[in-house]
Amino acid sequence: MGTLDIIDIIISHGPSGVSRLRLIPGLLPSEEADWTFSKLLAELPWSQKTNLRVTGEAYEEPRLTCWWLPCWYGEVPYTYARSTMDTNAQWHLLLVTLHSAVEKASDHRFNSLLCNLQNSKHSIVWHSDDEATLVTQPIIASFSLGDKRAFSLRKQPPPV
Template structure:
C-alpha cells in the first residue's frame, strides 16, 4: 500500500512501472514513420520531375558574362596577294611586294626625291579653324585633285625619276596611271589620318599603287562598320602592314569603298619617309562611266 502511494505521488496517478523496452519500441516506431513519410515525399517529387518535359525542369546555371572584344589586327609583311574581305561591293585585295626597288637604287632615289620634288605644306580649314597638314605633299597629273576640301592644281611637269618609276610600276602591275600624289613624312610626328581614296574622280574600285622609300612606317587599315554599328569602329577588322624601304603596296577591288587607311604618328624613328601613290584620275564625264 505504501508502494502504491509512493508511485502516485511521483507519476500523479496509478501508473504502472516504466517499461524501458516498450518506450524504446514506441520511439523507434515514431522515427520510422517520419523517415517513411520523408522518403515518400521525396520519391513523389522525383516522380513529378521525371514526368515534366526537359524544357520545364529547372536546372541552375551560373550566368555567363558576355564580353565582346575587339579583334586582334592581322599583320601582313610577306610578299603575296591577300583578299582581306568580301562584301556586296566586291573583294578587297592588297598585293605586297617588299624589295620592289633594290636597296642601293632605293637609297639614291630617296635622296633625289627628297631634294628635287617641290614639297609644300598645305593648310586645311575645318569648322572655321585652319591647321597645317602634318606632312609635305606634291601633286602630278593633268587634272586637279581635291580631297578634304583642299584642291591641288594640275601639274603635268613630271620629274624624270617619277616618270621612270611610273613606267616600271605599270610594266609590273599591268595597270596604267596618270596621276601621282607624293607625301613626305619628315619624321615620326608626321602622319595622315584615317581616310579612303574614294573621291569620284578616281572612279569605282580604283587601283592605288603605293611605293615607300626611306624609314619604315606602319600602314594601318580598318574595315568600315556595317550600318547597324552606327559608325562604331571598335570591333571592325584591322590590318597592319610595315612598309619598308623600296616596298610596293597595291590596293585593289573594294579596298577603298569598304576600308580606310592611315599612317599614324610614331615615337621611335626620326628618319624621313617618301611615299608615292600612283592612281588614275578621270574627268567628271569619264568618272560617271567607270
Template sequence: MDDKRRRARVQGAWAGPAKAAPHTAPRPAAASGKPQGWGHERVIPDKQFVYKEPTEVSRRIPDPQIIDKPGTYEISTSTSGVSRLRIFPSFIEPREVEWMFEQLHREIPWRQKSNVGPDGPYQEPRLTCWYGEVPYTYSRSTMQANPHWHPLLTMLKDRIGEVTGYNFNSLLCNLYRHDKDSIDWHSDDEPDLGRDPVIASLSFGETRVFQMRKKPPQEEQGDYTYVERIHIPLDRGTLLIMEGATQSDWQHRVPKEYHDRQPRINLTFRTMFPETKAQP
C-alpha cells in the first residue's frame, strides 16, 4: 500500500503543475458581403433643400446702344458734366457727297504717320493729314501743321460753323483705305484742345461703325468689361458732334472689319488753344 502511494507521488512530481487551457482567439465571422453592423445603420433624417442667394451679384455685359437716328443724345452725366452727341444724317446732300469724296481723296496730301507705343514705333493703319496753325502731337509723335487749307475743306468748315455755332481752326483728316484700316480706342483730350473740347466728325465714302465706350469708375481699375457702349453707323454725308464731357468720360474708335470695305474719308474739325493749356 505504501509502495503504491509512493509511486503516485513520484509520478505526480514528474507530471508537474497542471497547465492552464490555451487562450483561443475568437474566429472571425465569415464574410457575407455586408459590413459589420448591417441592419443597425444610423438613420439620416430627410433634409429639405433651401435656396440661398449668391453672395456675389452676377454681372452681365451690357449690349451696345445703337444710335442711327438724327437728334441730340445726352449719353451720360458725371462730375465732369454732361456728355452729349448731336447727329445730322445727310448733312451733305447725296448729290454732293460723291464729287466731294473724289476731290478729297485725290487732292489732300495723305501720308502715313508713325507713332510710338508701349512696344515701340509703329505705322498708323490709315492715312492722315493735319491742317491748322500749330503742330498737333498725339501718341508721342507730332504732325506738322499745313496752313494752306484746301478750298473745299474751308467751305465745309464754314458750313459746319453756321449750323453748330462753333468756330473751328484745325482739322485732322483720316483716310481708311480698306476694311483693315482702323483707329484704336482713344479720347481727343490733348492739352492743346482745352477743357471739354468739341469735335465735329464729317464722313464720306464707305459706311463704318463708330464705337464708343464709357470710361470705368476708379474702383474698376481700368476694366472696361461692363461699361456702357454705343455704336453709331456713320454713313456718307453724316455729321457727328461730340460735346461737353464726352472726351473726359468716353473713348471712341473705328475698328478693323473682316469683309471688304471701300475707302472712307473722315474729317474731324476741332479748336486748338496752344497758348492756354487745359486746367487739371
C-alpha cells in the first residue's frame, strides 16, 4: 500500500469537542476490495433482524446484518433497539485484515466491528453511535466495499 491521500473535514465544534470526518479513499486497491467483498458476502452469516418498536409492534430492519454469532465482533456486548449482541472473538480472517488496515491508516484503535449489507432496498436510518456499552466520545470507522453509496452525516440538534 502506497501513500494515502487523507481528507480531514471538521463537521462541528460542540460542548463535547470537535466532530470531524476523515476520509481515506483507496485504502484497498480496487481489485482487492472487490475480492474481499465477494468473499465476505459468501462467507458471513447474513440475515435480516426483527426488532420491536416501543409500541410492541415487530418490524424487520431495512438491511441485512451479520447479527448472530459470528456477527458482532467486539470486546464488550453491544445493545441497540432493545437487543443485545454478545461478544465474539472468532473474527473472520478478512475482517481481521480490514480491522488492522483501518487501525493503521487512521492511527486509532477500534474495539468492535459490526457488518451491514446494503443495496438499493437496504438502509440505515439516522442514528447516533452513543450506546452506553461503548465509550462516551466514540470514534467510528465505516469501511465500505462493493458499490458506491451515499454516506450522509448531520449535526445533532442541541438537547432540549
